[in-house]
Amino acid sequence: MRKLVLALVVCLMATGAAFAADDVIKIGVFNCLTGQNAFGGQLELEGTQLAQKEIPEVLGKKIELVIVDNKSDKVEAANAVTRLIERDKVNAIIGTYGSSLAMAGGEVAEKAGVPVMGTSCTNPLVTQGKQYYFRACFIDPFQGAGAAAYAYRDLGFKKAALLIDVANDYSVGLGNFFKQNFTKLGGEIVSEMKYQSGDQDFTAQLTELISKKPDIVFLPAYFAEGAIVLKQAKELGAEFRFMGGDAMDNPEVVTLGGDAVEGFLHTTFAYDPSMPNMNPVAQKFTENWKKAFPGKEPNVNAALGYDSYILIVDAIKRAGSADPKAIRDALEQTKDVPTVTGMTTLNATHDAEKELGIVEIRDGKKQFIGTVTP
Amino acid sequence: MTLNMFVQHFINALGLGSLYGLIAIGYTMVYGILRLINFAHGDIFMLGAYFVFFSTVMYKMPWAVGVGIAILGATLCGLLVDRVAYRPLRSAPRISALISAIGVSFFIENLAVVVFTGMPRPVVQPPMLMKAFSVGGVRLVPLGLMVPAISFVLVSGLLWVVYKTKPGLAMRSISHDIETTRLMGVSVDRIIALTFAIGSALAAVAGIMWALRYPRVEPFMGIIPGFKAFIAAVFGGIGSIPGAMLGGLALGFVEIMSVAFFPKLSGYKDAFAFVLLIVILLAKPTGLMGEKLEDKI
Numbered sequence: 299m300r301k302l303v304l305a306l307v308v309c310l311m312a313t314g315a316a317f318a319a320d321d322v323i324k325i326g327v328f329n330c331l332t333g334q335n336a337f338g339g340q341l342e343l344e345g346t347q348l349a350q351k352e353i354p355e356v357l358g359k360k361i362e363l364v365i366v367d368n369k370s371d372k373v374e375a376a377n378a379v380t381r382l383i384e385r386d387k388v389n390a391i392i393g394t395y396g397s398s399l400a401m402a403g404g405e406v407a408e409k410a411g412v413p414v415m416g417t418s419c420t421n422p423l424v425t426q427g428k429q430y431y432f433r434a435c436f437i438d439p440f441q442g443a444g445a446a447a448y449a450y451r452d453l454g455f456k457k458a459a460l461l462i463d464v465a466n467d468y469s470v471g472l473g474n475f476f477k478q479n480f481t482k483l484g485g486e487i488v489s490e491m492k493y494q495s496g497d498q499d500f501t502a503q504l505t506e507l508i509s510k511k512p513d514i515v516f517l518p519a520y521f522a523e524g525a526i527v528l529k530q531a532k533e534l535g536a537e538f539r540f541m542g543g544d545a546m547d548n549p550e551v552v553t554l555g556g557d558a559v560e561g562f563l564h565t566t567f568a569y570d571p572s573m574p575n576m577n578p579v580a581q582k583f584t585e586n587w588k589k590a591f592p593g594k595e596p597n598v599n600a601a602l603g604y605d606s607y608i609l610i611v612d613a614i615k616r617a618g619s620a621d622p623k624a625i626r627d628a629l630e631q632t633k634d635v636p637t638v639t640g641m642t643t644l645n646a647t648h649d650a651e652k653e654l655g656i657v658e659i660r661d662g663k664k665q666f667i668g669t670v671t672p
Numbered sequence: 673m674t675l676n677m678f679v680q681h682f683i684n685a686l687g688l689g690s691l692y693g694l695i696a697i698g699y700t701m702v703y704g705i706l707r708l709i710n711f712a713h714g715d716i717f718m719l720g721a722y723f724v725f726f727s728t729v730m731y732k733m734p735w736a737v738g739v740g741i742a743i744l745g746a747t748l749c750g751l752l753v754d755r756v757a758y759r760p761l762r763s764a765p766r767i768s769a770l771i772s773a774i775g776v777s778f779f780i781e782n783l784a785v786v787v788f789t790g791m792p793r794p795v796v797q798p799p800m801l802m803k804a805f806s807v808g809g810v811r812l813v814p815l816g817l818m819v820p821a822i823s824f825v826l827v828s829g830l831l832w833v834v835y836k837t838k839p840g841l842a843m844r845s846i847s848h849d850i851e852t853t854r855l856m857g858v859s860v861d862r863i864i865a866l867t868f869a870i871g872s873a874l875a876a877v878a879g880i881m882w883a884l885r886y887p888r889v890e891p892f893m894g895i896i897p898g899f900k901a902f903i904a905a906v907f908g909g910i911g912s913i914p915g916a917m918l919g920g921l922a923l924g925f926v927e928i929m930s931v932a933f934f935p936k937l938s939g940y941k942d943a944f945a946f947v948l949l950i951v952i953l954l955a956k957p958t959g960l961m962g963e964k965l966e967d968k969i
Contacts (some may be wrong), residue, residue, distance in 0.1 A: 506932065
């Protein structure tokens with residue numbers, strides 16, 4: 299009986315959707331609005347909504363956002379995408395925070411042939427072998443290359459060392475990409491030390507690193523461990539500098555590390571509300587955000603949610619059609635689209651190529667000191 | 673490797689090893705008298721670190737007061753764990769008490785997540801303990817020397833209590849035969865409570881020093897050190913107090929020295945420690961200083 303009722307309800311909803319007007323373009327959003335990733339997902343959604351308010355139309359048709367919560371859960375993520383495609387018949391989809399959720403949803407969209415724009419899912423696997431998944435963020439190989447280029451070219455460091463968390467795929471991957479690129483540029487890796495997630499004593503590794511006298515140590519750590527590494531390095535009198543990845547882009551680094559994080563460098567997306575010389579898109583975004591959400595600072599996630607929308611609308615404009623297949627083909631041709639996080643080009647693997655921001659901690663504050671293109 | 677690098681590694685290892693040893697003593701004492709592996713011990717360690725964080729960082733109390741509060745608070749928590757989770761199971765099969773210990777451990781960790789939140793919080797180190805100085809190319813901070821010194825003083829004090837005082841005699845007696853001890857007119861529950869109190873107080877001291885050395889606290893910070901300390905206790909011969917200290921130091925030295933001598937294999941630091949453990953246990957199943965007991969698990 300319950301099944302019958304359910305079937306009836308589904309039928310009703312399906313016919314309801316079929317009656318939807320033809321002159322509306324629907325963009326589905328699946329993101330983590332509840333659950334453990336809600337902090338990032340909410341900001342991304344708000345970014346997307348802000349973009350929709352600014353650009354409510356394309357090709358003379360109204361754009362409507364259909365929002366579904368994936369509850370930070372892989373099963374729900376697949377369900378959410380199914381719902382967007384089957385019931386709401388969306389033309390394109392935006393989402394999500396969290397690479398594993400993106401992968402779960404991506405399978406469904408791939409089969410149905412609806413293009414998806416990933417917001418902040420940086421794992422290379424998200425778009426690998428996919429025809430329909432794209433993303434507005436860069437991926438770890440790109441970040442590793444950018445970090446290496448900055449250390450070698452801009453800072454002039456010739457001798458680098460690595461301190462890697464062997465129990466963390468992100469850390470191992472990013473560390474390897476840094477190493478490859480740094481040696482390719484002509485630099486030398488003088489030492490490669492390892493630790494494991496959860497370790498709290500890094501004195502042995504740091505003492506070893508100090509003896510090898512590198513100019514810079516690349517530390518692709520998560521912020522909680524990274525901050526402690528910096529603290530212990532200072533105690534041991536390390537004279538080299540440290541550089542980390544986007545996972546160190548967290549205000550807690552300063553709270554945990556105190557004055558030991560002074561001069562620490564890390565790569566991140568090229569947006570921060572405090573950055574000087576913002577590009578015009580970022581300026582407009584920051585202004586409008588402050589009007590829309592007074593008292594709440596925008597961050598990188600909000601920017602990427604905004605950028606994802608811009609990239610899809612740009613593709614629809616160029617395709618001259620809102621047909622999912624046409625949007626997909628146009629997305630593949632995306633080149634130098636001005637977005638909040640810099641000029642965005644989507645490459646052959648559907649990943650964004652854009653400037654990489656370099657941050658240095660000065661006087662306990664995050665300072666944007668430049669951008670780099672590897 | 674140069675000599676001063678070796679000395680630097682030696683000092684690092686001494687600091688880490690003595691902390692492991694201090695935590696290991698709590699495991700070994702409870703095991704010695706009750707044959708119970710007190711899995712909640714690592715969480716008492718975590719609570720000690722949190723108490724000192726709250727009193728000194730949040731409420732800005734002086735360090736001496738904060739340390740006192742932390743030791744007292746952790747001791748009370750240890751006593752409470754014994755009273756609520758272990759004492760009712762004193763005559764139950766040993767496995768029931770073990771499961772209860774695992775349950776208490778999960779309970780404390782998750783309660784800590786709810787009450788303290790899962791975010792790691794920074795501990796502010798007293799600057800005078802962190803003033804670095806160099807001796808012949810070896811870099812030292814006062815804290816690095818204080819940690820082993822305090823540990824050795826505490827262990828010596830504990831050995832005196834166990835071997836030279838009446839409650840100590842009662843403890844040793846319980847570890848041999850709990851029923852006979854009871855018949856001799858010893859208040860067994862009180863002595864067991866005392867054991868938990870001493871073990872928890874030492875865990876709290878270790879927690880405070882850990883929080884100073886690795887300056888952040890989080891609800892799961894006790895799991896890995898607790899686990900390592902348990903291994904150290906087995907390694908040294910569970911039930912033996914000098915054994916626990918020795919086991920802790922040995923573990924600290926193996927971890928640090930394996931990285932020092934084989935930097936290429938630094939990712940296998942824990943593997944080295946565990947291989948050594950297996951080898952020692954194969955050669956000497958009771959551990960370095962363990963006595964032969966009839967009914968070990």
